[in-house]
Amino acid sequence: MSDDKSKISSLNVLTAGFIRQNPTFSQVLGLCPTLATSTNAENALGMGLATAGVLVLSNIFISMIRKLIPDVIRIPAYISVIASFVTIVNLLMHGYTYQLWTNLGLYIPLIVVNCIIMGRAEAFASKNGILKSFLDGLGMGLGFTGAILLLGITRELFSVGTIFGLRIWPKTYGMFVMMLPPGAFLVIGFYMAFFKHVTNVRKNKKVKG
Amino acid sequence: MLKHLKMALILTMLMIVIAVALDSVYILTKKPIAKSDLNAKLSAIKSVLTDPNTGKLLIKESEIPTSLKQLDSKVWKSDSSGVLYKDDKVKGYVLSPAYKFTTKDGKNAYVLVGYGIGFGGRVITVAAFVRKDDGFYENAIRVIDYSNETPGLGAQINDLKVRKRFYSIPNSGFESGLKVNKDANLYPLKNGYLSKLNSYKSKGIVVTSDVMTGATITPRAVVSTLNAMYAFLKKEAK
Known part of the structure; x- marks a missing residue:
């Protein structure tokens, strides 16, 4: 019985970031890099995966050291851990995915200050075991990747008519504004409203049920 | 006192672990990074x-x-300082080494690497100049490091549609001093400007505002680099 309960809660931890507590559309965290790097699907996927990687690794490590770190020095300790993983990801991307590294540029080092990572370290990894922290990092990371990818696909499609560089409709139908910050705000606003609507519908169903 | 010492010790230990981990990854990625560059x-x-x-x-x-x-x-010219020429006024620099090739028709072609200061630091450009009878003629450019420029804005600098605007600039343009069109008071652009791009280039004006909306600092960094490269060639390739 307790095994079942543990399985369900682990599944809940993993899936929380997908829709219910999606870091972008529901918690509205880390919007600056999300809006800036979602100009096309490739950049968005790269940024999403880099952030997810850092999130998973930092959640695991912070959960491992949570009992060793005194409360008053936890923030500098967590920041140091997160900054180290970001540096590692930055070095790996420079060595193995040069073009993506050049495209994402400034926003890779800035993953350090992405509130999603610090937020999950503080709210979850510092209070839970390694497995659950891993699942939380993975779930939130996938939720973030999915959200930024959705934005990237939409903006690329409506600005230049392609998805991952594959032509869907002629470029002349493109709306250049989608490439610019106003386009990013419009698209994210639309998706936030959609996610809110889906959450409300699910809530109402539960109440009626 | 003991409490503070304990905290200091814990932070020190953590930093040592982090330093070892980062050092290991740095050593592991040193070769692939050099290869990528x-x-x-x-x-x-x-x-x-x-x-x-x-x-x-x-x-x-x-x-x-x-x-x-x-x-x-x-290698044609090199300097142990790493910089062959700098123009502090426009913040344009030519890096060491500079390369020289011979074209199929026997002319000298110089390939220079340089940088200007963009939004987030260095924007590194590679450019080729061909020596013709009336002076140096810039053939083409490629921006190889714009990793600190804003994605979607300045980071579009190496897109072909943007790069093309810096291609085939004659020496008359360089003699006037290259400028992006916003700095040359050519903004907003007038109707039919696309047919006049080459004429603008010969006057030293590089039109970028239509292909890089919202980004002026990054193309300005490339223009500064090209100006420094031209000044270096005039001085050194006599």
């Missing part, structure tokens, strides 16, 4: 030595360097 440079050199109008190489295919050794054999 070299590949980017070699690919950029081939690209700038290609005529943008005909798509044909300016030099023989066999002369295109494909390794560090071959590239080193083409």
Whole structure:
């Protein structure tokens, strides 16, 4: 019985970031890099995966050291851990995915200050075991990747008519504004409203049920 | 007191673990990073030595360097400081080494690497200049490091549609001092400006505001680099 309960809660931890507590559309965290790097699907996927990687690794490590770190020095300790993983990801991307590294540029080092990572370290990894922290990092990371990818696909499609560089409709139908910050705000606003609507519908169903 | 010492010790231990981990990854990635940077440079050199109008190489295919050794054999000028020329006024720098090739028709082609200061730091550009009877003629450019520029804005600098605006600039343009169109009071652009791009280039005006909306600092960094490169060539390639 307790095994079942543990399985369900682990599944809940993993899936929380997908829709219910999606870091972008529901918690509205880390919007600056999300809006800036979602100009096309490739950049968005790269940024999403880099952030997810850092999130998973930092959640695991912070959960491992949570009992060793005194409360008053936890923030500098967590920041140091997160900054180290970001540096590692930055070095790996420079060595193995040069073009993506050049495209994402400034926003890779800035993953350090992405509130999603610090937020999950503080709210979850510092209070839970390694497995659950891993699942939380993975779930939130996938939720973030999915959200930024959705934005990237939409903006690329409506600005230049392609998805991952594959032509869907002629470029002349493109709306250049989608490439610019106003386009990013419009698209994210639309998706936030959609996610809110889906959450409300699910809530109402539960109440009626 | 003991409590503070304990905290200091814990933080020190954590930093040691982090330092060891980072050092290991740095050593592991040192070679792949050097390889990636070299590949980017070699690919950029081939690209700038290609005529943008005909798509044909300016030099023989066999002369295109494909390794560090071959590239080193083409070094024309170098300086141990790492910088061959700097123009502090426009913040344009030419990096060491500079390379020299011979075109199919026997002219000298210079490939220079330089940088200007963009939004987040260095914007590194590779450019080829061909020496003609009336002076230096810029063939093409490739921006190889714009990693600190804003994605979607300044980071579009190496997109072909943007790069093209810096291609085939005659020496008359450089003599006037290259400027982006916003700095040359050519903004907003008038109807029919697209047919006048070459005429603007000969006056030293590089039109970028239509292909890089919202980004002026990054193209300005490239323009500063090209101005420094031209000044360096005038001084050194007599």
